[in-house]
Amino acid sequence: VTFDPALRWFDRLNLAQAIPLFLLQNALLFAGTVVFGNAISRRWSHRRIAAEVQGDRRGEMMLGLVAIVMNTIVTIVGWWLWQRGMIRLTGKVSFAVIGEVIAFTLVLDGLMYLGHRIGHHPTFYPTIHRYHHRFVEPRAATLFALHPVEAVGFGFLWIAALVITSAVGYTVSGFAVGVFTSINLVFGVLGHVGVDPLPDRVRSSRLFRWIATPGFHVGHHLNPTYNHGFFTTWWDRVFDSIDPEYDAARLKPLIPIHT
Ligand SMILES: [Zn+2]
Numbered sequence: 001v002t003f004d005p006a007l008r009w010f011d012r013l014n015l016a017q018a019i020p021l022f023l024l025q026n027a028l029l030f031a032g033t034v035v036f037g038n039a040i041s042r043r044w045s046h047r048r049i050a051a052e053v054q055g056d057r058r059g060e061m062m063l064g065l066v067a068i069v070m071n072t073i074v075t076i077v078g079w080w081l082w083q084r085g086m087i088r089l090t091g092k093v094s095f096a097v098i099g100e101v102i103a104f105t106l107v108l109d110g111l112m113y114l115g116h117r118i119g120h121h122p123t124f125y126p127t128i129h130r131y132h133h134r135f136v137e138p139r140a141a142t143l144f145a146l147h148p149v150e151a152v153g154f155g156f157l158w159i160a161a162l163v164i165t166s167a168v169g170y171t172v173s174g175f176a177v178g179v180f181t182s183i184n185l186v187f188g189v190l191g192h193v194g195v196d197p198l199p200d201r202v203r204s205s206r207l208f209r210w211i212a213t214p215g216f217h218v219g220h221h222l223n224p225t226y227n228h229g230f231f232t233t234w235w236d237r238v239f240d241s242i243d244p245e246y247d248a249a250r251l252k253p254l255i256p257i258h259t
């Protein structure tokens, strides 16, 4: 399987074509995430772990719209660097994709944990990360409620990882980047929908001791002192920033919140 024709198509775009295309793509990603996430919240409403949000919350949608613009800027910069060979991608799909996805996810997990801890530092929290925490009970749209600096910061972690990988001579598969994007979105959505669709026996399994469950990031919204990780619980365990009650709750059958 090869995505080379698709890569060539993107390579032929000019800036005037790329800007509206990537803006549309990021707007659709936002809209799709909100629609899909809200559907999950409804479908698993019997497994609520955070109170349901009613009506509009001031600023949540506005921050989301700004995030679309910021994500578009990140996409354009990534595309521009790729066109100039600073990011190298192959259209080929091989078994290497599995290793690349795992490596990329683990590296970004560490970088995002570090970035998130910096976001909670008293120097940056009041001006930047506080905007995400205005929304105590999360919902799908909260995923995009980020200060513009934060939205760009997350994006540039991806770009930095890809530029460094390319600089050391490794050509990553574009398909692997796409799979990672999906993983990032799935964890982002499940961490914000306020419900836990995971069956109890899955959530309490040994694997999900290490993989973040939906309750992990919801717990961070309810008490921002704990749970700064995104994909794994690893760094919170290493640096002792995990909610001390997280595992006990994870091992028990879910006690849903009724609102
Ligand atoms: Zn959040």
Ligand SMILES: [Zn+2]
Pocket (backbone or CB within 6 Å): 116, 119, 120, 129, 132, 133, 220, 224
């Ligand atoms: Zn936070």
